[in-house]
Amino acid sequence: MKLSNDLRRKPLAQAVEEPRSPVRVIAIIPAHNEEIGIAQTIDSLRRQTQAPDQILVAADNCTDGTVDIAKAMGVEVLETWDNTAKKAGALNQALAMVLPGLQPHDVVLMMDADSRLNRDFVAAGMAYFEHWPLRGGISGSYLAADHPSRVALLQKIEYTQGLRTVHRRAGRIHVLSGAATIFTVEALRKVAEMRGGSVIPGVKGLVYDESSLTEDYELTVALKRVGYDPRCAADCIVDTDVMPTWRDWRIQRLRWQRGTLETLFTYGFVEHTRKAWAVQAWTYFRTIIPVLMLMIWSYALIFEEVAFHPFWLLIIPVFMLDQLVATWDAGWRARIYATLIIPLWIYEAYQSIAYWKALHLALRGGEKEWLT
Incomplete structure (x- = not known):
């Protein structure tokens, strides 16, 4: 074989x-x-x-x-x-x-x-x-x-x-x-x-x-x-x-993320979990990047003169192409969604909410619930 x-x-x-x-x-x-x-x-x-x-x-x-x-x-x-x-x-x-x-x-x-x-x-x-x-x-x-x-x-x-x-x-x-x-x-x-x-x-x-x-x-x-x-x-x-459904998805993701965090809390920062801890740190940092960018743009619009540079528009087709290639094997409907980009941003926003809710549940402790 x-x-x-x-x-x-x-x-x-x-x-x-x-x-x-x-x-x-x-x-x-x-x-x-x-x-x-x-x-x-x-x-x-x-x-x-x-x-x-x-x-x-x-x-x-x-x-x-x-x-x-x-x-x-x-x-x-x-x-x-x-x-x-x-x-x-x-x-x-x-x-x-x-x-x-x-x-x-x-x-x-x-x-x-x-x-x-x-x-x-x-x-x-x-x-x-x-x-x-x-x-x-x-x-x-x-x-x-x-x-x-x-x-x-x-x-x-x-x-x-x-x-x-x-x-x-x-x-x-x-x-x-x-x-x-x-x-x-x-x-x-x-x-x-x-x-x-x-x-x-x-x-x-x-x-x-x-x-x-x-x-x-x-x-x-x-x-x-x-x-x-x-x-x-x-x-x-x-x-x-x-x-x-979104409801089923939310329940599943809460279980997955809470279970992951609780496993890391149980094992601690040891040799075989260090990368996982780093992944989780990056995951949560990524969730606040859109908020930080919104704050920066709002400040610039209110207190500074904003100049538009067409050069930055070139980034959009490059990002679209990257998403298209990464999603190609998922079929034509998925390729359209990935190329549009916005549906993926919305999905990531829902993910971010689930991550923070799971962190709250993991830190709160108490009796564990089975979330299917």
């Missing part, structure tokens, strides 16, 4: 001398009331060129037809018990069920119930581990599914531009995507063994931190803390649903 350039850049001399092929692949799908998309998710696993040896749906407090659909499709279903930790709790119960029977070089694929994999996802992920087992986790390259709403289109633009940046950085990522990520059993066990100590917070023996609002980000940091170098693979493609 041909490996993408993103992960092929690391010399083979740095890999193990005798790479071993994973013996088994176990796919785990956490699902809470996912009757609409669960069949397509399972079907995408069954259509793999290298199909998983076992598919397990971790049905968490489902009140719809998720369990019946999964069983009708012939996959194994675990109905969680006494779980109040949402997705992290469901995943921990599923892992407690499968990990004891696996070998260290086996792999576990965790994917959301609203995602679909490309046909070579599993085979490509296993090929990476064969050469670089110390990755620990290989994240899929997540693409936003098509949806007619404007907010969905803006998310598609965001995902496309973000993925382009990740691929240009040789697959280095902020978070192993919950949409679909493959882990080695050895890496998951190491995290579980070291939880509750000075390196990784949480409850010893659990893979996922059940107190985290963003369990996928927290696990990414944990893997880095114990010596792994997780990446995103350009040829492991996963198509995932996005939020169809």
